[in-house]
Amino acid sequence: MNSKSLQSSKEWSGDTVNKKERAEKEFRADFPRAILHVDGDAFFVACEVACNPSLKGKPVVTGEERRIASAMSYEAKALGVGRGMPVHEIRKLFPEVIIIPSHYRLYEIFSQRMYRILRRYTESVEWYSIDECFADITGLDHELGMSYEEIAITIQDTLHAELGISFSMGLSVTKVLAKVASKWKKPNGRTIIPLNSIPDYLQKTPLGKVWGIGPQTTRYLQQFGIATAQDFVDKGEAWLSERCAKPVLEIWHELCGRSLHDVHPGKHSKHKSLSSTETFMPPTSDPTFLFSELSRHVELVTRSARQETLAATRVSFFLKTRDFRYRRVECVMPTPTALPHIILDAIRKSFGSVYDPSMMYRATGVTLFGLVPISHVSQDLFSTQTETATDSSKKLYSTIDEILNRFGSKTLYLCSSLTAFGNRKAGRKKERNFHLPILGKVS
Ligand SMILES: [Mg+2]
Structure with missing residues (x-):
């Protein structure tokens, strides 16, 4: 290669690099934030x-x-x-x-699976409704060496392959725009709205279809000739702030591409409690059976808590008599927990205070209160549990959860729940046996 051609080759490659860098910068300028909305x-x-x-x-x-x-x-x-x-x-x-x-x-189980798949990519996942999630994937392009679009495609394909159902995806710079995007093309659609393409979409979006704009606001704004989301944006902040409440103004900012609403990790409907209750027939005074029912409820609620990475600070349980009276006790947990054997120990200690052998009971129930994220739980210095014992229990239950997720909720249960599960087979209302696709490829 002569020096001239070497020179031109350098110029050529330099130009290519610059172009690539420019393209990357432009892409990032179009995605100051990258919010994904996933909708079943x-x-x-x-x-x-x-x-x-x-x-x-x-x-x-x-x-x-x-x-x-x-x-x-x-x-x-x-x-x-x-x-x-x-x-x-x-x-x-x-x-x-x-x-x-x-x-x-069944729908709840699929919903939890959707949530868990998204959390493989980012911790910042907001479980908005049973079939909708937001995920903040800002910066993940760098981390994964993929474009935001490639990340969206990968997540969409994974959801489809592992759950056997299709999802529509919206990717944009704010939550409100990501919602506009996911609605754009359904089913199995994927719509990407970078900053510079916002008007193209808003011109074709009726105002009433924008997340957060209710029918009353739509009717009110229609009087001023506002029909589309772009008409709304064009009115400007000053005009709107004189006529609309703050939440409507926030939507205006979000539609302009300025992100005001963060993705809040966890379940959107902030849990105050998790409960499991059930009536059985015939009424009984058998303490073994009643405790077994409570044990089954504890297994169900603690599993839900673990799936949502929550731990309970308080637990209440009740026995309901044949004449509809409740006997209820609340236990304060020494350390927030989502481990059933620890909660069952507390219930066992208080069981005698609510159980009366002369009564016939027709229902039991367990509620977990004061839920805190598991990540916020530190070891209680005065706990009788050693750190090693707690850690090994956590490991054990994460393995149990994996088995239950793969093979069904009745694959494994505590001995103390055995009578309740046995009775369920014998005389209780028949529950449908779901044949869930396992987490893995389904045909
Ligand atoms: Mg949906």
Whole structure:
């Protein structure tokens, strides 16, 4: 290579590098923050289809138990079935529609799985509703060596592969814009709105479709000729601040691309408590059975707490008599915990104070209160548990949780819950056995 060509080669490569750097900078300027919104497509029905693939591609409606349509597949929607439509009307108008009861626990399990998959990529995941999450992935492009779009594609593909249901994704610079983006194309859509493309989308978004703008505000603003989200943005801050409340103004900033609403890790509906209660038949005074029922409730609520990385500072339990009277006790935990054997020890100590052998009982229940993030829990210096014992219990339960997640909630349970699980098989109301796809590839 002669010196001239070497020179031109250097110029060429230098130019390429500059171009690449410029492109990267521009991309980052377009994403001062990167917020992802993930939204399950026809989520309830999709969960049903994932468990029963024979429903795939068919018009399916859930809500048989309430006698109104609570959710519907896209095929049912295309026929004209709407949410809230009475079941008898659907049967009359659309006899081909398959109407099934809702299984909210099943949807909750899928929801938790969605949340856990997102948390593999970032800690900053807000569980907004049963089928929606926000994730702040700002800076993750650098960390993973991928563009934000590639990260969104990877997450979308992982959710689909592991849950067997599709999600629509919106990626933008604020939460409100990420919501606009995820709605843009459904099902299985992926819409990216960088800072410089915001007007292109807002011009085509009716104001009433913007997250946080209710029908009343929409009607009010329509009087001033505001029809689209872009009309709203164009009115400007001064005009709006004279006529609208602060939350509406905050939405205006978010639509302009200025992020005011942070992604709050954890569940959006901040839990004040976690409960499990159930009535059984026939009423009984058998203390072994009653304690076993409490043990089963403790296993259920502590598992939910662990899944949400929460620990309880207080626990209450009750026995309900045949004549509907409650006997209730609250226990304060020496250290916040989500480990069932520790809570059961406390309940065992107080059981005698609520149990009366002359009474017949028809229900039991357990509630965890004062929930704090597990990460905030430090070892209690005066605890009788040694640090090693607590650590090994945590390890044990993380293994147990993995087994339960993969093989179902009845795979493993404490000996103290045995009678309750046995009774469940013998005479209690029959519970549907879900055939959940495991966390891993599903066909
Ligand atoms: Mg949805």
